[in-house]
Amino acid sequence: MIQLSLIDTFSLNAAGGFVFSENYLYTTEAFREYFRHLTDDGILSLTRYFVPRYPLEILRLTAMARAAWEAEGVTRFADHAVMLAQGLNGSLLVKRSPYTAAELEKLRAVALENKMQLLYVPGGTPSAHADIVSVITSPDWREFIAGHEFLIHPPTDDRPFFFNFLRGTIKPASPAEDPFLFLNHWNDALVLIYMLIAVVTTLAALFFLGPLLLFARQRTHHVGARVAAPLLLYFACLGYGFMIIEIPLMQRFMLFLGYPIYALAVVLFAILLFSGIGSLASARFAAAPRAALLRVLAAIIVMSITYVLVLPPVITALLSLPIVARILVTVVLLAPLGLVLGMAYPLGITVLRRFGEELVPWAWGLNGALSVVASVLATFIGSRIGFSAALLTGVAAYGLGFVLIVVGTRFGEDMAASRGAPASVSLPPCARCSLSRWTAWGILARGV
Numbered sequence: 001m002i003q004l005s006l007i008d009t010f011s012l013n014a015a016g017g018f019v020f021s022e023n024y025l026y027t028t029e030a031f032r033e034y035f036r037h038l039t040d041d042g043i044l045s046l047t048r049y050f051v052p053r054y055p056l057e058i059l060r061l062t063a064m065a066r067a068a069w070e071a072e073g074v075t076r077f078a079d080h081a082v083m084l085a086q087g088l089n090g091s092l093l094v095k096r097s098p099y100t101a102a103e104l105e106k107l108r109a110v111a112l113e114n115k116m117q118l119l120y121v122p123g124g125t126p127s128a129h130a131d132i133v134s135v136i137t138s139p140d141w142r143e144f145i146a147g148h149e150f151l152i153h154p155p156t157d158d159r160p161f162f163f164n165f166l167r168g169t170i171k172p173a174s175p176a177e178d179p180f181l182f183l184n185h186w187n188d189a190l191v192l193i194y195m196l197i198a199v200v201t202t203l204a205a206l207f208f209l210g211p212l213l214l215f216a217r218q219r220t221h222h223v224g225a226r227v228a229a230p231l232l233l234y235f236a237c238l239g240y241g242f243m244i245i246e247i248p249l250m251q252r253f254m255l256f257l258g259y260p261i262y263a264l265a266v267v268l269f270a271i272l273l274f275s276g277i278g279s280l281a282s283a284r285f286a287a288a289p290r291a292a293l294l295r296v297l298a299a300i301i302v303m304s305i306t307y308v309l310v311l312p313p314v315i316t317a318l319l320s321l322p323i324v325a326r327i328l329v330t331v332v333l334l335a336p337l338g339l340v341l342g343m344a345y346p347l348g349i350t351v352l353r354r355f356g357e358e359l360v361p362w363a364w365g366l367n368g369a370l371s372v373v374a375s376v377l378a379t380f381i382g383s384r385i386g387f388s389a390a391l392l393t394g395v396a397a398y399g400l401g402f403v404l405i406v407v408g409t410r411f412g413e414d415m416a417a418s419r420g421a422p423a424s425v426s427l428p429p430c431a432r433c434s435l436s437r438w439t440a441w442g443i444l445a446r447g448v
Contacts, residue, residue, distance in 0.1 A: 043093050059152040082099065085117040160255075231363070234404040243372075270335065296344050304398070374394075
């Protein structure tokens, strides 16, 4: 028997803290692993809270078990499952082989003796819960789940958010409907992340995009908008892309390393170390920064897509390694991507300085502001669509950055050629003397 009985702390669940927290014990891949470790007559016993009006945790457990058992070759899942309820707890007993008539008879006797309600047994029961029966027995159970009022789809390693049940904000539930008031707490968590997204996006627009547009209209700098706009937007894409690639990778390696604190320490260490080395190495390409930058951006795009495709099976294959070996593997896997990620920013600054050095503080600020926006969006997108989808939005940001560099530099070179001047423009004395002060403000803004 493999048993998972209310393994999560009640207080954190009641506070809504699990809504955007990964849980790799409750995923389809985990359930498939449990199936493989059971003997022929072995049982996976799963107990969660059961509220008849909102049996969401039980429905999701059932959907996960069915998805895992069918993926392992079981054709009639309904013969392998039993659902019991006692008070506010529900227990799903999923057997590797079908239940026999003798086992079901004994189970009914034990349930009667312990005053348990039989929500489902093979062959049906008058007191069965309709939604639970639909998930267990319906041939089109996936369509039933897709059309359900709440999110009860089977979580996966790519989207391991077991407690993320809400499609959107809801009206508060009464204690009679939801004795634990979980729905209200989950709703509060969803409202909070909506507010975070709105606040960080508004602050980024208010303190960076707004002043930048205002100064552009006042023409306080000499760089044309056709050049400045794409080049500055490139750094915004860079801030978004770096962070929204880093966070899904951290969440991915949480499964591999076993503990969130290990993933945080090791992944941050590896990415920051190798991006720092990449940043240092980028000085070797200062003579032709534009060409080098385009190659780096192309490498980031290719590597990131490769990580999306290759990383899950690699992690699964190497999960049995000792922790020290897994840490070393993590560092080695992240080293190539970290190197190229670290080159994109300094090479971009080198390109930007050739057209207008007074734009450097704005580039710094926009980069930092969008990285904060991405840090919130990464978790939200991961919970709604999956880590792979979140990472791919970062790939799209780098792809857009590639286009922006091509467009911005081409406009800059065309403008310089039409004026008979080199693309590199020197600063007037007043701008030169104030550059360090504006850079200090850019650093402070990014920190905030």
